[in-house]
Amino acid sequence: MLVPVLIAVHVLGVVIWIGGVAFVTMIVFPMIMRMEDSFEKVLFFQGMEHRFARIAKSSVAVVGLTGGWLLYATGEWLYLFSMKGIGPTLMVLVWTFYLFVLLFEGKIFRVIFGGRAAQDTGKIFSLLSRFHWVVLALSLLAVGVGVWAGHGGV
Ligand code: HEM
Known part of the structure; x- marks a missing residue:
């Protein structure tokens, strides 16, 4: 009873979080890159990121807590870092990667948008967009491999 409920809550957290990342990557970034004014680009991006960061942080907490509990409840922690796990x-x-990015988000944005770099917003957003595609691909890989492995794949 406990494990299926934990998996359901875990997957709901993943859906909101990775769904948000997919939306930002596939819809918001192309919109930003089509904007003419650099100042408008930065304002729009920071407003969006500020709102999404709060949702992402709570989803990361829910997914981490339920995930850790699942590892313990199913005994799967024994197989971490092996093919079976x-x-x-x-x-x-x-x-862990997301946690790191979310924890140091403020610092990362200050480095990206501060100083000399602020002049070339077009380049910055194109880099940020590519970074989001890589992160999205890794997240989808984790979902795909997680479901595949959890249903008899290994
Ligand atoms: C601390 C982080 C995490 C831990 C400890 C963790 C652990 C687990 C465990 C033990 C299960 C259930 C057992 C299984 O089906 O193998 C599970 C299910 C799942 N997890 Fe995670 N997880 C974490 C983060 C994530 C993330 C970041 C994603 C997506 C990017 C994710 C996606 C899923 C999915 C889709 C399932 C359902 C698999 C299925 O039964 O079909 N998890 N997780």
Whole structure:
């Protein structure tokens, strides 16, 4: 009873979080890159990121807590970093990466948008967009491999 409920909550957290990342990557970035004014680009991006960061932070907390609990409840922590535990291993790696980005988000944006770099917003957004595509691909890989491995794939 506990494990299916934990998986359901875990997956709901993943849907909101990775769904948001997909929306930002596939819809918001192309919109920003089509804007003419650099100042408008930065304002729009920061407003959007500020709102989404709060949703992402709570989803990361829910996914991490339920994920850790699932590892413990199913005994799957024993297989972390082995082929048998490939699903949860990829999940933990992706989750840790996001945690790191969200924790240091303020600093990262100050470096990206501050100083000399501020002059070339076109280049910055194209880099940020490519970075989001890589992160989205890794997240989808974790979802795909997680479901595949969890349903008899390994
Ligand atoms: C600390 C981070 C995480 C831990 C410890 C963790 C652990 C787990 C465990 C133990 C399960 C259930 C057992 C299984 O089906 O193998 C599970 C299910 C799942 N996790 Fe995670 N997870 C974490 C983060 C993530 C992330 C970041 C994603 C997506 C990018 C994700 C996607 C999924 C999915 C889709 C399932 C359902 C698999 C299925 O049964 O069909 N998890 N997770």
